[in-house]
Structure formats: C-alpha cells, structure tokens
Amino acid sequence: MALSKKPVTGMKDIMPAEMQLRDYVIGVIKETYGKFGFTSIETPCVENIANLSSKQGGENEKLIFKILKRGEKLNLETAKGEEDLVDGGLRYDLTVPLVRYYSNHANELPSPFKALQMGNVWRADRPQKGRYRQFMQCDIDILGEPSNLAEIELILATTTTLGKLGFRGFQIRINERRILKAMAAYSGFPEESYDQVFIILDKMDKIGLDGVAAELKGNGFGEESVEKYMELFQGMEESENGLVYLTEKLEGTLDAEVGQSLKEIIASVKATKASEFEIVFDPTLVRGMSYYTGTIFEIAMPEFGGSCGGGGRYDKMVGRFTGKDVPACGFSIGFERIILIMMENGFPIPDGNKKVAYLIEKGVATEELCSIIAKAQEERADGTQVLVARMNKNKKFQKEQLNAEGYMEFREFYKDPLKK
Amino acid sequence: MALSKKPVTGMKDIMPAEMQLRDYVIGVIKETYGKFGFTSIETPCVENIANLSSKQGGENEKLIFKILKRGEKLNLETAKGEEDLVDGGLRYDLTVPLVRYYSNHANELPSPFKALQMGNVWRADRPQKGRYRQFMQCDIDILGEPSNLAEIELILATTTTLGKLGFRGFQIRINERRILKAMAAYSGFPEESYDQVFIILDKMDKIGLDGVAAELKGNGFGEESVEKYMELFQGMEESENGLVYLTEKLEGTLDAEVGQSLKEIIASVKATKASEFEIVFDPTLVRGMSYYTGTIFEIAMPEFGGSCGGGGRYDKMVGRFTGKDVPACGFSIGFERIILIMMENGFPIPDGNKKVAYLIEKGVATEELCSIIAKAQEERADGTQVLVARMNKNKKFQKEQLNAEGYMEFREFYKDPLKK
Numbered sequence: 001m002a003l004s005k006k007p008v009t010g011m012k013d014i015m016p017a018e019m020q021l022r023d024y025v026i027g028v029i030k031e032t033y034g035k036f037g038f039t040s041i042e043t044p045c046v047e048n049i050a051n052l053s054s055k056q057g058g059e060n061e062k063l064i065f066k067i068l069k070r071g072e073k074l075n076l077e078t079a080k081g082e083e084d085l086v087d088g089g090l091r092y093d094l095t096v097p098l099v100r101y102y103s104n105h106a107n108e109l110p111s112p113f114k115a116l117q118m119g120n121v122w123r124a125d126r127p128q129k130g131r132y133r134q135f136m137q138c139d140i141d142i143l144g145e146p147s148n149l150a151e152i153e154l155i156l157a158t159t160t161t162l163g164k165l166g167f168r169g170f171q172i173r174i175n176e177r178r179i180l181k182a183m184a185a186y187s188g189f190p191e192e193s194y195d196q197v198f199i200i201l202d203k204m205d206k207i208g209l210d211g212v213a214a215e216l217k218g219n220g221f222g223e224e225s226v227e228k229y230m231e232l233f234q235g236m237e238e239s240e241n242g243l244v245y246l247t248e249k250l251e252g253t254l255d256a257e258v259g260q261s262l263k264e265i266i267a268s269v270k271a272t273k274a275s276e277f278e279i280v281f282d283p284t285l286v287r288g289m290s291y292y293t294g295t296i297f298e299i300a301m302p303e304f305g306g307s308c309g310g311g312g313r314y315d316k317m318v319g320r321f322t323g324k325d326v327p328a329c330g331f332s333i334g335f336e337r338i339i340l341i342m343m344e345n346g347f348p349i350p351d352g353n354k355k356v357a358y359l360i361e362k363g364v365a366t367e368e369l370c371s372i373i374a375k376a377q378e379e380r381a382d383g384t385q386v387l388v389a390r391m392n393k394n395k396k397f398q399k400e401q402l403n404a405e406g407y408m409e410f411r412e413f414y415k416d417p418l419k420k
Numbered sequence: 421m422a423l424s425k426k427p428v429t430g431m432k433d434i435m436p437a438e439m440q441l442r443d444y445v446i447g448v449i450k451e452t453y454g455k456f457g458f459t460s461i462e463t464p465c466v467e468n469i470a471n472l473s474s475k476q477g478g479e480n481e482k483l484i485f486k487i488l489k490r491g492e493k494l495n496l497e498t499a500k501g502e503e504d505l506v507d508g509g510l511r512y513d514l515t516v517p518l519v520r521y522y523s524n525h526a527n528e529l530p531s532p533f534k535a536l537q538m539g540n541v542w543r544a545d546r547p548q549k550g551r552y553r554q555f556m557q558c559d560i561d562i563l564g565e566p567s568n569l570a571e572i573e574l575i576l577a578t579t580t581t582l583g584k585l586g587f588r589g590f591q592i593r594i595n596e597r598r599i600l601k602a603m604a605a606y607s608g609f610p611e612e613s614y615d616q617v618f619i620i621l622d623k624m625d626k627i628g629l630d631g632v633a634a635e636l637k638g639n640g641f642g643e644e645s646v647e648k649y650m651e652l653f654q655g656m657e658e659s660e661n662g663l664v665y666l667t668e669k670l671e672g673t674l675d676a677e678v679g680q681s682l683k684e685i686i687a688s689v690k691a692t693k694a695s696e697f698e699i700v701f702d703p704t705l706v707r708g709m710s711y712y713t714g715t716i717f718e719i720a721m722p723e724f725g726g727s728c729g730g731g732g733r734y735d736k737m738v739g740r741f742t743g744k745d746v747p748a749c750g751f752s753i754g755f756e757r758i759i760l761i762m763m764e765n766g767f768p769i770p771d772g773n774k775k776v777a778y779l780i781e782k783g784v785a786t787e788e789l790c791s792i793i794a795k796a797q798e799e800r801a802d803g804t805q806v807l808v809a810r811m812n813k814n815k816k817f818q819k820e821q822l823n824a825e826g827y828m829e830f831r832e833f834y835k836d837p838l839k840k
Binding site for chain 2: 003007008015019022036037047048054071074081087088100103111112114120122134145147268270271272273320321353355377383386388389
C-alpha cells in the first residue's frame with residue numbers, strides 16, 4: 001500500500017527553524033508567567049463529547065474532530081446517527097477543559113488558582129493561510145478571585161510576556177459586558193435583542209459609527225434607540241475621558257462599582273509605566289463568546305493586522321459543572337499569530353550555544369574513535385554543542401552545509417593520524 | 421445537561437506538582453539533546469488512517485483512536501464498516517510520523533538529520549496503574565547515517581540526559597537483530613520460525629535458560645537445534661567476553677563487520693568513562709517491533725522494575741514511503757516511567773526562584789493599589805516570583821497555604837496605611 005507523505009489536510013509539520021522559535025517563545029512564556037505565580041497544568045487532548053457539545057463553545061462546537069467508539073461499544077448496525085458512534089472529541093479550546101479540571105480538583109488546588117496552559121487544540125475549519133486545524137493555545141486563568149486583581153494580573157502578565165518577546169506599541173483594549181448591556185438598556189433596546197445589537201456594534205472597526213447606525217435601523221430597531229445609542233458613542237469621543245463620561249451618563253442604569261473597577265484596572269496597569277504598550281477603554285469591544293460575564297479585553301496590534309489574543313471574565317462557567325459558581329477570568333495569547341509575526345518580521349532570538357562539529361573520516365581505528373568520542377563528551381559537559389559526524393568525501397560542501405546550521409568551528413579526524 | 425468532571429476513561433489531568441517536574445525534565449532533555457546537535461521537530465497528532473494501519477505499528481494498530489469523517493464525506497447510510505467512517509487517527513507512536521515527515525521534507529533537512537520529538541501519543545489500551553491512554557513519548561532519531569556513529573551518539577545522548585536527571589547505576593543492554601538471526605541459523609532453526617523462537621527467547625528474564633529450552637521443545641522445535649542454541653548461551657556465560665566468544669563461534673554465519681561494529685559501539689561508549697551507567701551485550705534482548713533491522717538496545721533499571729526506554733536501527737522504513745531506503749536509528753526514553761520513578765522516589769529538582777507574596781487588604785485606595793502593583797512589577801523584573809493576592813480574613817491560614825506553595829516571604833498592604 002502506498003503511504004502518504006503529506007500531513008493530514010489542514011495540519012502541518014513543523015520544521016526545525018520554526019520549532020526553535022516556538023521552543024524559545026514557550027520558554028519565555030513559561031518563565032514570565034511563572035514570575036506572576038501561574039502554575040502549569042495539563043488536561044487530555046480528548047474530552048467527553050457531551051462536555052464539548054454543551055453550548056459553551058459557540059460556533060466551535062460545529063468544528064469538532066470526533067472520536068469513534070471502540071470495541072463492543074461500537075455497534076454499526078444499530079447506530080442511528082453520529083451520536084451513537086462517538087464518545088469523545090478533540091478539544092477545540094482550553095477553557096472548557098480547564099473548567100472541568102478545576103471542578104474535578106478544586107479541593108486539591110490553592111485558592112485563588114492561577115493556571116497556565118499551553119496545548120494544542122483542534123478545529124475542523126476550512127484551511128486558509130496561517131490557519132491550521134491543529135494549533136497551539138496559550139491561556140492563563142485565575143479561578144476564585146472575584147476582585148479586579150485578577151484582571152490586573154492577567155493583563156500585566158500577558159503584556160510583560162509580549163514585551164519580553166520584543167513586541168512594542170501594541171494596545172490592550174478593554175470593555176465590560178455589563179457596560180455593553182447598560183448602554184443598550186439606556187438606549188431602550190429590548191433585552192432579548194442585545195446580542196443582535198452587539199453583533200452589529202462589533203463591526204464598528206470596519207463600517208464606522210454611521211454604518212452601525214444604518215445597520216441597526218435596517219434591522220428594524222427603533223430610530224429613537226439608535227439615536228440615543230449613537231449619542232453615547234459621540235459623547236465619549238468628544239469627552240476627555242470616555243469612561244468617566246459614560247459612567248456619569250449611565251448613572252442609575254449601570255452599577256457604579258463596575259465603572260469604578262474598570263477605572264482601577266486601567267489606572268493600575270498604567271501605573272507600571274510599561275513603555276511598550278498602552279491600555280484603552282473601548283466601548284465597541286464585544287468579543288464573541290457568550291460565556292463572558294464581566295470585563296473583556298483584547299490585544300490589538302494594528303501594525304500586524306489585528307487581534308493577537310484576548311480574554312475576559314466568565315463567572316458562571318464552573319457552576320455548569322459543579323452547581324456552584326466560582327469567579328473566573330482568563331487571557332489567551334494568540335500563540336500561532338505571535339509565531340507567524342515573529343517569523344515574517346525576523347524577530348531576533350538569542351542562541352548562545354557555542355557550536356563545534358567533529359568530522360571523522362571513515363576507517364579511523366576503534367581506539368582513536370574512542371578518544372574522539374570521549375573528547376566530544378568532555379566538550380559537551382563544558383556547555384558546547386558538539387555535532388559528531390562522518391566526514392563526507394566532499395568535505396567543503398559538508399562544511400558549507402554545517403555553516404548554514406550554525407557550526408562555524410570544526411575538528412577533523414583522519415584515518416591516518418599524521419594527516420591534518 | 422450534567423457535565424462530566426472526570427477526564428475521559430484512561431486519560432489523566434496533570435496536577436501542578438507533577439507538571440513542575442515534567443517541565444523540568446522536558447527542559448533538561450531539550451537542553452542535553454541540543455548539546456548533541458538534535459533539533460526539535462513536531463508533527464500533527466492526527467495522521468492519515470492508512471499510514472497508521474500499514475503494519476509498521478504491530479499490536480499498536482489495534483489500539484488506534486479513530487477520527488470520524490466530517491461533513492459530506494461522512495455518509496452513515498452507505499457505510500459498510502469502520503473503514504468507511506474514519507479518515508484519520510491519533511498517532512500511537514512518534515516513529516511512523518517521523519518517517520512520514522522525513523520522507524516529505526528530506527530535501528529541506530540536513531543529512532544526517534538528527535531529530536528530537538517530544539509529544540503525546542494515544543493507545544486505547546486497557547487502563548492500569550501508571551499506564552494511560554494518552555502519554556508522552558520522547559524520541560531521538562538519526563536519519564541518513566549508516567555507520568555506528570548513530571548508535572554511539574544516541575546512546576550517549578540518552579545516558580547523559582538520564583545522568584543529568586539524577587539516575588545512577590542503570591544499564592544499557594545492546595544486541596543486534598542480525599546476531600539473533602545468525603544464532604538461530606547456526607542452531608538450525610527454520611528461517612520462517614525465527615520470530616517464534618525470539619518470542620520465547622524474550623522470556624529468558626523470567627523463565628531462565630532451562631525454561632526457554634523447555635518451551636522451545638514444547639513448541640515442536642528439534643532437540644538438536646535447541647541443544648545447539650543453548651550451548652551458545654552457556655558458552656557466552658562461561659567466557660570472559662560473550663561477544664568475542666559468539667563472533668568466533670558464528671564465523672561464516674555472521675558477517676564479521678556486524679560483530680566488529682557492535683564491539684566498537686560498546687568500546688566507544690565505555691571510553692567516555694561515564695560513571696552513572698554501564699553498557700553490556702545482551703544476546704537475549706529481542707525487542708518486539710518487527711521494523712528493526714540491526715542494533716537494538718534497551719535501558720534497564722532493575723532497581724525500578726525494568727525497562728525505561730529503548731530503540732534500535734530501522735533501515736527499511738523510509739523506503740515504505742519513498743521507495744528508497746534510508747539508514748535510520750532511534751532511541752526512545754520512557755518519559756512517563758521516568759516521571760513516575762522521579763515522583764515516587766522524590767528525586768530533587770532545582771527551584772531557584774525567590775518567591776514573595778503580596779497580600780492586599782480589600783478597600784485599599786486606587787492610588788495605593790497602583791503603587792503596590794508597580795512595585796510588584798519591579799520585583800518581577802529583578803527576577804523574583806511575586807504573587808499578588810487579596811488578603812483573606814483568616815490571614816494566618818492564608819499564609820500557611822502560601823507557605824505550602826513555597827511563598828515564605830510576605831508584604832502586607834492595608835486599607836489604613838498606618839496599620840502594619
């Protein structure tokens with residue numbers, strides 16, 4: 001049978017140069033998040049199909065790679081549909097597995113629990129440039145912390161990490177689901193239509209304020225509500241501090257603590273005087289996932305064409321597993337986008353290893369070989385990267401190839417010990 | 421719908437303490453193998469089902485987690501069997517994917533190519549203690565190196581890594597498929613029964629020489645062959661150097677270069693005077709996988725109950741993909757066994773981070789919070805691990821909990837700045 005040399009559709013082999021970058025980035029992420037007290041955890045790549053199909057994953061639930069039952073449990077003849085054939089699926093994100101994990105182990109974990117997860121997820125999406133069906137996600141989450149310390153720590157940990165990787169001039173955009181809702185309530189939109197309003201609002205980047213107004217009206221929303229809504233956005237734009245303006249305007253509709261907490265997050269992050277990024281209140285930020293209950297945020301890198309990660313507060317998800325809600329907040333770096341940007345823009349990564357190649361002619365006596373190998377081991381113990389290889393007939397070409405791999409120093413060993 | 425808190429059957433959640441150990445071990449492995457010039461690569465966890473079912477995986481092919489076709493490709497009504505329902509599977513090892521990868525990219529890779537792979541594999545095995553359906557494998561392979569430099573480098577890289585992790589007194593057992601065959605040929609066993617002979621020989625550890633002889637006879641092998649076979653083993657045991665004895669005995673049946681090469685491997689490895697392990701010729705070592713064509717080896721840790729990894733030469737596998745054979749040799753560390761041993765025996769791992777916990781009372785003014793957060797960021801920039809947390813009402817208990825996580829130093833911040 002002819003075997004296929006290609007990876008499966010939409011997934012990719014990772015070549016050594018990219019892998020070196022990935023390993024470096026993973027190292028920086030783990031070290032930096034570690035300094036904030038995040039601890040690594042891991043869950044299986046396979047989850048029960050019921051957990052993956054519980055309506056927490058939105059559109060991603062349509063993209064699951066499902067796993068066939070095995071042995072006696074698989075009964076093709078009586079199976080009526082897909083649901084009779086499968087019992088598991090590959091996870092499409094790290095949030096659902098994290099919440100399951102936390103629900104399962106809460107009494108063994110510190111509180112609040114600060115988790116770091118780096119792992120592959122799978123989505124049977126239509127393949128396109130830079131988008132694969134297997135990709136790595138990199139999430140930090142804090143469970144059990146109701147106060148805005150969670151948001152502050154998540155934002156600082158993520159931005160510090162991006163700064164260490166060499167990113168500059170990016171933006172953290174932040175908003176609050178409750179502000180979104182209060183704005184809609186203030187304007188008089190019917191509560192059951194909020195999601196529809198937000199989906200249109202989300203297009204602000206592309207179609208502008210007028211475009212949003214037109215589309216809201218086109219969808220049958222009352223002229224008066226749309227006008228009132230637009231006045232809020234215009235008012236913010238014209239005021240010195242949009243968030244202050246908005247919280248005053250929404251007094252009575254919006255819990256005062258929500259605005260106060262958001263101001264505190266922004267002030268605390270700014271107080272670190274990090275030069276590489278800014279944090280801004282963005283009342284048009286929506287973020288898709290329906291599980292968010294409070295703050296939401298996103299990393300904007302206009303220079304590199306858009307969002308490079310995001311997150312928010314989801315205080316109601318643990319309750320789906322345990323019956324008891326636990327405050328939770330998370331931030332996910334768009335790992336694959338970060339890697340792509342770093343590769344395409346040639347971000348420098350340190351490579352401090354001294355590299356030496358030993359070239360050994362064929363026919364060297366066993367005794368001589370033994371002393372060469374022993375010497376290589378000594379150099380390695382001293383920290384040098386030593387490649388031991390057979391000397392090719394075309395030694396010049398071999399050395400050029402090794403130069404390309406970073407080996408600039410050579411030691412040559414011949415059958416005839418007098419030859420040099 | 422009630423969601424399941426448990427991981428899927430046979431797979432496990434990894435807790436922070438184990439994860440810390442795993443991250444440490446992964447770091448040591450990557451660094452040490454790096455010093456030998458191995459470069460990391462990665463392949464997708466999903467492979468085409470045809471590649472996984474090509475008879476290279478032996479018994480593992482019965483344990484594949486198979487992935488259901490998606491969209492239009494899935495047609496339940498016309499499907500006659502499993503093969504019509506699935507198009508992919510989770511990989512059961514890293515060797516088949518590596519060979520596919522190499523076949524696909526050989527012209528972009530250096531030659532010889534030294535690959536390091538660390539990744540999860542899946543087998544739908546019966547769950548048992550310390551054995552899971554998802555587990556990590558850690559393989560190094562050298563492709564394109566016909567000489568025994570490959571074996572020497574693989575063995576030294578692996579043993580150096582184990583030494584750095586703190587393992588002492590283990591053994592590398594080494595044998596050669598061609599020696600196994602020559603011994604069987606010399607004894608007069610019929611060629612088509614070699615595999616059956618080797619399966620019985622493999623039990624030597626448990627049933628001893630007499631047991632092997634009895635079982636061979638019981639399986640209908642000729643008395644004379646069994647006697648001759650046993651004489652070889654006895655002869656080796658009584659001689660000073662079993663390998664020398666054997667190569668002399670097998671002269672004419674065994675290619676002299678095979679014995680010479682094996683002697684050279686053993687001598688070269690010994691020449692490094694590594695104190696933590698020994699390398700021994702073991703003529704009873706069989707190793708199951710049918711794809712091995714030359715040397716085979718195994719890490720024996722009798723103290724910890726058996727094998728902790730192994731490998732060998734498989735010169736005929738690339739040819740299955742490309743039609744042209746390429747010399748190949750690999751060594752796999754039993755990653756999960758290593759982790760289990762290190763956990764159960766309390767191997768020490770370094771943890772150099774200075775750890776400080778900031779405890780902030782609820783109600784601290786925004787301005788004060790800003791300066792606390794800024795200070796935490798400064799300490800982190802200086803290399804300290806800083807946990808920022810809300811101060812609990814029961815501060816004493818909170819500190820005890822934090823002590824258990826390694827935080828011994830505290831900074832406390834109160835609403836009333838005069839309080840200490």
